[in-house]
Amino acid sequence: MAFHVDSEVGPLRQVILHKPGVELLRLTPSNVDDLLFDDIMWAERAREEHEAFAQVLRDLGTRVHSYHRLLTEAIDVDGARDFLRERLTTPSLFGPALSDPLKEFLSTHDAGELAEILIGGLLKREIAPHLHGTSSLLLSYLDDDDFLLAPLPNHLFQRDNSAWIYSGVSINPMAKPARQRETINSQVIYNFHPMFTAESFDFYYGNDAGYHAPATIEGGDILVIGNGHVMIGLSERTAPQGIEVLASALFRSGNVHTAIVVELPRERAFMHLDTAMTQVDRDAFSVYPYLPASLRSFTLRTNESRGYTVTENNDLWPVVAEALGVDDLRVLRAPIDRLEAARAQWDDGNNFLAAAPGVVIGYERNITTNKFLSDNGIQVIPIAGNELGRGRGGPRCMSCPIERDPIPD
Numbered sequence: 001m002a003f004h005v006d007s008e009v010g011p012l013r014q015v016i017l018h019k020p021g022v023e024l025l026r027l028t029p030s031n032v033d034d035l036l037f038d039d040i041m042w043a044e045r046a047r048e049e050h051e052a053f054a055q056v057l058r059d060l061g062t063r064v065h066s067y068h069r070l071l072t073e074a075i076d077v078d079g080a081r082d083f084l085r086e087r088l089t090t091p092s093l094f095g096p097a098l099s100d101p102l103k104e105f106l107s108t109h110d111a112g113e114l115a116e117i118l119i120g121g122l123l124k125r126e127i128a129p130h131l132h133g134t135s136s137l138l139l140s141y142l143d144d145d146d147f148l149l150a151p152l153p154n155h156l157f158q159r160d161n162s163a164w165i166y167s168g169v170s171i172n173p174m175a176k177p178a179r180q181r182e183t184i185n186s187q188v189i190y191n192f193h194p195m196f197t198a199e200s201f202d203f204y205y206g207n208d209a210g211y212h213a214p215a216t217i218e219g220g221d222i223l224v225i226g227n228g229h230v231m232i233g234l235s236e237r238t239a240p241q242g243i244e245v246l247a248s249a250l251f252r253s254g255n256v257h258t259a260i261v262v263e264l265p266r267e268r269a270f271m272h273l274d275t276a277m278t279q280v281d282r283d284a285f286s287v288y289p290y291l292p293a294s295l296r297s298f299t300l301r302t303n304e305s306r307g308y309t310v311t312e313n314n315d316l317w318p319v320v321a322e323a324l325g326v327d328d329l330r331v332l333r334a335p336i337d338r339l340e341a342a343r344a345q346w347d348d349g350n351n352f353l354a355a356a357p358g359v360v361i362g363y364e365r366n367i368t369t370n371k372f373l374s375d376n377g378i379q380v381i382p383i384a385g386n387e388l389g390r391g392r393g394g395p396r397c398m399s400c401p402i403e404r405d406p407i408p409d
C-alpha cells in the first residue's frame with residue numbers, strides 16, 4: 001500500500017504541495033477577506049518562499065508532488081472531463097445558457113491551462129471569446145474583470161481539503177464558501193490520477209456530489225497521532241456533526257478505534273487544531289501557551305453494539321499520553337507573555353510540520369518559540385514566511401502528507 005499516514009511525526013515519505021500560481025495575482029484589497037486572506041501577497045516572493053519550503057522537504061528525503069501537476073495529469077485521464085462537466089457546469093452555478101458552451105470549453109481546453117483555471121479562476125473577459133455570442137444574463141451582468149469562476153488561493157493550504165488518515169483519505173466538505181470548490185479538484189485527482197487509481201484505499205468522507213453542511217470538517221483539525229487514534233479539533237470550521245460522520249467512517253474501516261475531540265476557541269487565530277498545537281516529537285507537542293483551560297475534550301470510542309460512545313474527559317493531556325503510549329508527555333508552551341503569544345499565534349507559531357521525530361519545519365519569525373523548542377531537544381528548521389504567512393497558515397497547513405511511517409521504536 002503506497003499511501004498511508006500512520007502518525008504525526010514518523011518519517012515523512014511523500015507529500016502534496018501547491019506552489020501558488022496565478023490565483024495570488026487575483027487577490028485584491030476588496031476580495032481578500034472573502035477569500036480568507038489577510039492581505040494581498042507579493043506573488044513572486046511567495047513562490048520563492050514556497051520553493052524554499054519544498055526544497056527543505058526534498059533535502060530531508062521527502063518526495064514532493066505538485067498539486068497543479070497532479071490535477072493536469074488527472075484531467076487527461078478518460079472520464080475526468082466528464083466528471084468535471086457534471087460537477088462544475090450546472091445551471092445553478094452559471095445559468096442554463098452557459099452550460100453547453102462551458103461543457104464544450106471543459107472538453108476541449110488544454111489540461112494544463114484547465115488546471116490553472118480550476119485553481120486560478122476565470123474572468124469574464126477571458127472566457128467571453130470562447131462563448132460565441134451566447135446570450136446569458138449572468139454574463140451580461142458581470143464586468144469584464146469580474147470572476148465567472150472564483151480563484152482558489154487557499155489551495156496553498158493543502159492540509160485542509162484532503163486528509164490522509166492511516167490507509168484512507170477524507171476529501172473534506174469545507175466550511176467556508178471560498179474553499180468549497182477545492183473539493184472538486186481533489187476529487188478529480190484522487191479518482192482519476194493513475195498514481196492513486198493504481199492503489200486501493202478507503203474514501204472515508206466527501207467523495208461525492210453531496211452538500212454536507214453543517215457536517216463540515218477541515219484537515220487542519222485532524223491529527224493522526226498513531227496507534228489507531230486521531231485527534232480532531234472542534235473548531236470554527238469543524239462541526240460536531242462533521243466529526244461524527246468522519247469518526248463513524250473511520251471506525252467502520254477498522255483503521256481507527258478512538259477519536260479525541262478537542263474544543264477550540266471560535267476565533268480566526270485558532271481556525272484549526274493545528275494552529276493551536278502540533279506534535280513535534282514522539283512524546284512532545286508544541287502548544288499555544290494561553291489556550292483556555294476551560295476548553296473541553298471528548299473521547300469517541302468505537303463500540304460494536306452502539307457504533308461509538310462519547311465520554312467527556314477531565315483533562316486532555318493524560319488521554320493523549322495514553323494514546324501515544326508515553327509516560328511523560330511533554331506539553332511545550334513557550335515562555336512568552338500574552339502579547340507575544342498572540343502575535344506568535346497569528347504567525348503560526350505552533351504550526352510545525354514534522355519530517356521525523358524531533359525534526360520539524362517552522363516559520364523563522366517565531367524566534368522565541370523556535371528557540372524554546374531547540375532548548376527542549378527539537379530541531380527546528382526555519383523557513384521564510386513573510387508572504388506565505390499572510391494567508392494565515394504555516395508549514396503544516398501547507399502540506400498534505402500522503403505517505404508517513406508510524407513512529408519508529
Ligand SMILES: NC(=O)NCCC[C@H](N)C(=O)O
Nearest residue numbers: 036157220272391392393397
Ligand atoms: N490548517 C490550517 O490552519 N490552514 C490554514 C488555512 C488558511 C486559509 N486562509 C483559511 O482561512 O482557510
